[in-house]
Amino acid sequence: MRIREHMQGATMTSDNTRQGDPAGPKTGPAEAWANPKVNRHSLDGDRYTSPEFLQAEWDAMWTRTWLLLGRENAMIEPGSYQVEEVGPESIIMVRQDDGSIRAFYNVCQHRGSRLTFATEGTTDAFVCPYHAWTYAIDGSLTVAQDPEDFPQNPCDHLRLVEVACDTFAGFVWVNMDPDCGSLREYLGPLCDDWDAYQGHDWQRVTALTVRVPCNWKVLQDNFCESYHLPTVHPQLRDSHEDNYLDSRFDMSNEGHSRMVMKGATPSHTFYGDEAPLPDVVAQRLEMWGVDASEFATRPFEARIALQGAMRSAGPERGHRHYDNLRDDQLTDAHHYNLFPNCSLTFGADGVLLQRMRPHATDPNACLFDHWYYAFTPAGHDIVGAQTNVRVDGVDAGHQIFDFGERPMGIIPDQDLAITTGQQLGVRSRGYRGAYISGQETRIAWFHQIIDEYISGKR
Ligand code: FES
Numbered sequence: 001m002r003i004r005e006h007m008q009g010a011t012m013t014s015d016n017t018r019q020g021d022p023a024g025p026k027t028g029p030a031e032a033w034a035n036p037k038v039n040r041h042s043l044d045g046d047r048y049t050s051p052e053f054l055q056a057e058w059d060a061m062w063t064r065t066w067l068l069l070g071r072e073n074a075m076i077e078p079g080s081y082q083v084e085e086v087g088p089e090s091i092i093m094v095r096q097d098d099g100s101i102r103a104f105y106n107v108c109q110h111r112g113s114r115l116t117f118a119t120e121g122t123t124d125a126f127v128c129p130y131h132a133w134t135y136a137i138d139g140s141l142t143v144a145q146d147p148e149d150f151p152q153n154p155c156d157h158l159r160l161v162e163v164a165c166d167t168f169a170g171f172v173w174v175n176m177d178p179d180c181g182s183l184r185e186y187l188g189p190l191c192d193d194w195d196a197y198q199g200h201d202w203q204r205v206t207a208l209t210v211r212v213p214c215n216w217k218v219l220q221d222n223f224c225e226s227y228h229l230p231t232v233h234p235q236l237r238d239s240h241e242d243n244y245l246d247s248r249f250d251m252s253n254e255g256h257s258r259m260v261m262k263g264a265t266p267s268h269t270f271y272g273d274e275a276p277l278p279d280v281v282a283q284r285l286e287m288w289g290v291d292a293s294e295f296a297t298r299p300f301e302a303r304i305a306l307q308g309a310m311r312s313a314g315p316e317r318g319h320r321h322y323d324n325l326r327d328d329q330l331t332d333a334h335h336y337n338l339f340p341n342c343s344l345t346f347g348a349d350g351v352l353l354q355r356m357r358p359h360a361t362d363p364n365a366c367l368f369d370h371w372y373y374a375f376t377p378a379g380h381d382i383v384g385a386q387t388n389v390r391v392d393g394v395d396a397g398h399q400i401f402d403f404g405e406r407p408m409g410i411i412p413d414q415d416l417a418i419t420t421g422q423q424l425g426v427r428s429r430g431y432r433g434a435y436i437s438g439q440e441t442r443i444a445w446f447h448q449i450i451d452e453y454i455s456g457k458r
């Protein structure tokens, strides 16, 4: 099958890597990814700008899907908790005495005050700032002022309203639908792919949350395509094979998708046969004890050499999870779009979580989280060089700021510069809907799933 003809269609299957390339990305079981037929989608401006569409999404989708909200190792001890906002809601996740994590709406059952404005901490109880009703970490109401003055003692029949909560790969998910299915069922083929990294203990080393003037879907659309890489992130040509013909794309019936892009290599598409050995690739070779000068004239062989070096030296350096990883997982970017609002890029020793959270009322605004979790072997530096991601350190705090106030790192700064400009365009009378390519099919799939939630098909 000719690739370009295939990619021009409205559908996309997993068989879209450059033919005859033995070093092309390998992946987990292809059969796990259904690669369903995807309809064309016009991506009308209204869905990015109208309060009515924002509300429809909230009612039919956000409150009925599993949402990645927390991190297990942010809540180690009983009573340690993490609080996250999503749209108009605030959810408390808290470690229990039995080691499980439970989640509750951050709402006092007396007259509705928010219980806590902290984002994380450790406590024996949550005490409402209004009249000091006190809730144990299991959500039970233990103290109410003047209980005899109520028709019935509130402690006997009121408790925090609980939200379904489950964990996987070190992350904590919640679901506001009391009749929801299981998290594993929802994640589908992501489970096997993510399990191999054994990343549940990876520590947060960067946590940036930015208030961005664009709809949350504009960002997720951007993370659903690699068409923008050569133009928006030209520096990636030094570390990735950034042409779509060399990448692999898959979609799942659950609404998730993935892209696998060769890393630790200069872009053959850009440089041709005369590519130099880029500094970033040379640094990775040296980091793993390979003499980079040997690859000065054969840079396209560096990726395989690096895989071999990581495979043999990894375990003795503490990277025991390499035994679970395929060779391509050692060097290549494995990028996942988790429906509805996350994009996770796995490298051998870390995962970049990019998460978009809707504004409570404004369709033209969202919160953008750019958080990186890394393997931190004792006695060794955090391995950040492979990902192009800024690393602030294990104890670095959570920074929350407005778009443009501070730099986030070159790649997210490049993405946000584009997406905030795109928001201005999609709300214009001059925007007549999108005209998308085959390699952008994952965007159409993402929007098709949203539509299916709103129309009641899901
Ligand atoms: S609203 Fe919480 S104690 Fe009154």
Ligand SMILES: [Fe+2]
Binding pocket: 222, 228, 232, 233, 415
């Ligand atoms: Fe990007």
